[in-house]
Amino acid sequence: MSLFKQLAIMLTLFLAIILTSVMVLNFKTASEFIQNQLYTDAKNTAHSLGLSLSKVADPNDTSTMDTMINAIFDSGYYERIVLKDLDGKILYERKTDLKVHDVPQWFIDNVVIHNANASTDIMMGWSRFGSLEVSGHTGNAYRQLYLTFMDLLKTFVGIGAVVFGVLYLILSVSLQSLKRIRAQAHAIIDNQFIFEDKIPFTTEFRSVTVAMNAMVAKVKDIFDRENETLRRYHELLYIDSETKLHNRRYLVATLPDCLALSSGTYVMFSFDDIDRLKKEHGYEQYMKVITYFAKIFNQTFEKHPMTLIARLNESDFFAVVPNVETNEIHDRLSIVMDEMQLMVKNSDEGIGDDVTLGCAIGKYGDYDNAKSLFSRADHVVTQAKMEENFTVKLCSECDEGMILGREEWRHELMCSLEESRILLASQPVIQLYDGQQKILHEEIFLRYKDKEGTVHNASFFIPMATNLGIVDVFDRYMIEKVLERLSNGSIRTSAALNLSADFVKKYDNAEWLKGQLEIFHRAHKTVLWFEVSNIIALHDLEAVRSICMMVKSFGYQFGIDHFVLPASGAAYLQIIRPDYVKSNSAYLKDILGDRQSGEARESLMNVVTSLGISMIAIAVEDSEEIVHFSEHGIDRLQGSAIAPVSLL
């Protein structure tokens, strides 16, 4: 229970007790006063009537006395007047019942008014004649008390409402700072670095805020330093110093992910004997050519943000463009060649003869690995250089895809959904715990079964679905099927679902997913894991952040798949704050295996752990890797060494 509620309840109780007590005391005083008044009036009447009766007291004829009693009784407000003789025998009595029309019965039943009799002696000369008893009428007392009670009630309810309102305002204002402290505390738990600028007025709150600010500053400082170290290391390790493009090492580390995820187009440019240019025309001319080329090469793929671009060595440049057909790029490569030719031709230094450039373009798919792709590209680029300078050569030998047009593909994919030829496959992610393997979740994959019954990987059809703008249809299909299977118990563990860029970007999809999760969350306790690829996280930061928050609001996990630290550093992780990241074993091994300083490994782990993110190694191929990763503290693993992908 929040402090505000506790204080509000306490003060309300306190206020209620005070007001009720004061009201009860007031009522009691009024009641006592009215009762005394009633008695005093009765007594005054008793004495004055008694004195009058003493003048006419006659034991043989009480008629004059009776008349006098009648006169007083009828003209006043009395409940009872009794005349008794010395033996207590009633000589004459007048009384009336208690009837009060404007006072509710419950009030009369619950409020007791003691109507004390006032008595006096009647004298007959020196002798005593008898006694007179007078009781005032309680009706008037009840009416007065009831009016007093209602006035008190209205006043105290009014005062109570005003005081409570004022109290609420004061509490709200003074506890405002506590709300900010709470938000900051939540942010710290959530590994967010929020610095509270407004220092509270209340001393205790101020100390807490100052302490938390100091802690946040320290953690943020650690994160920033580690991030900077990691970024510098990344630059040192993976960036080509001359062109600022990625280097071969980076390409080798990240290519497995790219090949596993997609099919598309590769491009390779190769300068022939670039050393000669450096030797004969100097380093300046060499740099001019290389940087110019790097610039226009980079610009060529601006439209495709998922492109992997790297300089393999001094003379070779490579690009992997996922989900893009060769013909979309081919023309642009010719323009690159023309621009290079023009640049070389217009050079004052006459370097035309010393610059030979060839280009290879071809398709890649899930049948490729880094080695096969490089050797194929190398072969074609050599042919290109042999044919004519500045030639773009298309490799046509590897084209294992279905030869279908766009609309045919659309039709086929939609049919496959209707005919349930889109299958679910899964691969477990485990955590090593005391030598035991505990399954964290099953990552769900889509598989396409063609009409002949051959099952293809996602990379076979997802690029085309992406191209056709219908990939989110497959996301929804996968989510629906998985939730259905989790509901009917055919999937028993937690499941991890990958969301595509198109799915994340569209607001409708996020709303649809929220609706699905609300229904599922009400009925099932199973924790779901959602993940997006690193490239999506980098390019659609805001969309990913909001979907991550939505997923976390259900208590589910959110992660980033195929995590590779970008040149810009880990700031985006701080914004998204995923629960976990999955990195390819090739990339992790490269970083963990840094023997030069060991700083990269430390920094990566510090950055990740300071944000409360857990690391999962994927594509773990053999048991040696399992040992290697667990030695470095990475105990969450996925890959064929653990269990292969199998159809559900």
Next chain:
Amino acid sequence: MKKTHTIFFLLAAVAATLFSSPEFFIAKIFIDKIEKEYGVFAKRRAFALVQMMNEARDLDDMGKMEKVNDFFNQTPYSPDKVTWGVSDYWATRLEFIGRDKADCEDYVIAKYFTLKELGVPTSKLYMTYAKSLRYKTAHMVLTYYETPKSVPLVMDNYNYKILPASVRDDLVPIYSFKGDELFNAKQAQIGKMVPAAARQTRPWDELIITQKKD
């Protein structure tokens, strides 16, 4: 015979000791107070009052009344205007003893409280307003009713003898009140007590005379 008489007297003395009422006395603190406020003569009067009460304590109602009536009637009469400077003032027994002056209500009050302490039932004691035919003035006397229906005995400061009301032709009865009732009404009148409340704040019997416990 002589021996028999001795035994009889001894037994009578023992019985008197065993069955007599406890002795009255005034605590030193009150004696000091009386002396301080009213002087040494007042202190002697207080002692005389206690002595009188001790003499009367084992008498019957009549005996007690005679003792008390005689004792207080020794005090000279003085109107309130002279004694207290106001037209009507009801003095307490302490003020009575202290000032050694009183008017008719003061005699009644002093006699009433003393008789009450001596054990005369208050149900028999009435304060009666009467008219003095001799002095043609409003008057108050203390009356004693042996039974509710009997003719009362009158204790008056004009006529020192206790006489039945039937022979007091000089007095015309007006109205009678029970002692405590009238005190309370008077108390309320002078603003010291909420009307009808049972709490009496003015110490009418502030001259505290207590009885020794056996």
